[in-house]
Amino acid sequence: MVSLQLEGRTVVVTGAGQGQGAAEARLLAEAGARVIATDLTADAPAGLADASPALGGELLYRRLDVSDASGWSGLAGWIRSRGWQVDGLVNNAGITQRSRLLDASMADLQKVYDVNVAGSLLGIQALSLLMGSGASIVNVGSVAGLTAHYPVAYTASKWALRGLSQVAAMELGPRGIRVNTVHPGFIETPMTAGAKPEFRQATLAETPLGRSGSVEEVAGVVLFLLSPLSSFVTGAEIPVDGGQSGHGGAKSVSDALR
Numbered sequence: 001m002v003s004l005q006l007e008g009r010t011v012v013v014t015g016a017g018q019g020q021g022a023a024e025a026r027l028l029a030e031a032g033a034r035v036i037a038t039d040l041t042a043d044a045p046a047g048l049a050d051a052s053p054a055l056g057g058e059l060l061y062r063r064l065d066v067s068d069a070s071g072w073s074g075l076a077g078w079i080r081s082r083g084w085q086v087d088g089l090v091n092n093a094g095i096t097q098r099s100r101l102l103d104a105s106m107a108d109l110q111k112v113y114d115v116n117v118a119g120s121l122l123g124i125q126a127l128s129l130l131m132g133s134g135a136s137i138v139n140v141g142s143v144a145g146l147t148a149h150y151p152v153a154y155t156a157s158k159w160a161l162r163g164l165s166q167v168a169a170m171e172l173g174p175r176g177i178r179v180n181t182v183h184p185g186f187i188e189t190p191m192t193a194g195a196k197p198e199f200r201q202a203t204l205a206e207t208p209l210g211r212s213g214s215v216e217e218v219a220g221v222v223l224f225l226l227s228p229l230s231s232f233v234t235g236a237e238i239p240v241d242g243g244q245s246g247h248g249g250a251k252s253v254s255d256a257l258r
């Protein structure tokens with residue numbers, strides 16, 4: 001039966017301590033998956049505490065810095081030692097960096113690149129070895145990767161992640177492993193909690209649905225991409241942004257002519 005249920009499947013989620021990653025870990029466990037939630041802290045963060053895994057589902061926690069190759073091989077070894085294979089990977093961990101074009105330093109660029117791009121590549125390299133046909137990888141991009149978003153280092157990293165995703169979809173497809181990208185718009189998380197009111201107002205003005213999104217609204221699309229319901233979807237990029245990236249800047253024109 002084709003369904004959104006993930007019983008018997010093992011899924012790794014990075015950056016799962018809070019925000020979107022925590023919501024994804026909770027939802028995937030509720031859908032019946034064995035979820036290995038990972039983040040920077042030694043102990044499981046509080047954001048994972050309210051999960052209620054469905055029958056057969058499970059939520060485990062492991063420390064993992066996604067920019068550390070040895071951390072990834074340690075995680076892969078731990079999974080292998082338990083006799084599990086990996087059926088899903090959500091490369092969700094990400095950091096932002098708000099410097100502008102003429103101020104961004106090489107250190108700014110390197111820092112976001114290490115987490116947002118290298119972190120995802122290392123994850124694919126380490127865990128695809130434990131994947132079989134039917135496995136699914138979801139990379140978490142951003143509307144920044146679809147537009148000329150103002151924070152240049154972050155924006156460049158998310159555009160780079162799109163390239164990585166497409167190469168991975170091409171290379172892993174023959175093994176039956178799918179790779180897709182979700183591009184969240186303005187989602188209410190600790191990352192955006194500190195956004196200036198001007199940013200919030202201007203972003204919502206560009207968002208046809210006229211509101212910010214919730215972490216659950218991103219998690220739902222991630223669940224779909226990990227499930228057999230999306231079994232012929234690979235190399236796809238799905239904005240989860242209330243329409244922000246779809247109008248190509250034409251919304252202000254449309255609004256002005258009402």
Ligand SMILES: NC(=O)c1ccc[n+]([C@@H]2O[C@H](COP(=O)([O-])OP(=O)(O)OC[C@H]3O[C@@H](n4cnc5c(N)ncnc54)[C@H](O)[C@@H]3O)[C@@H](O)[C@H]2O)c1
Nearest residue numbers: 015017018019020065066093094142184186187189190191
């Ligand atoms: N919130 C938004 O509006 C928004 C919009 C577009 C894209 N995104 C993307 O969605 C993803 C999740 O964002 P969020 O808003 O939930 O962010 P968040 O800051 O609330 O959570 C990110 C998590 O990633 C973890 N993390 C950071 N560096 C890490 C590392 N090196 N190794 C492992 N974990 C690390 C953090 O500890 C944190 O728990 C990110 O990739 C982000 O770029 C967010």
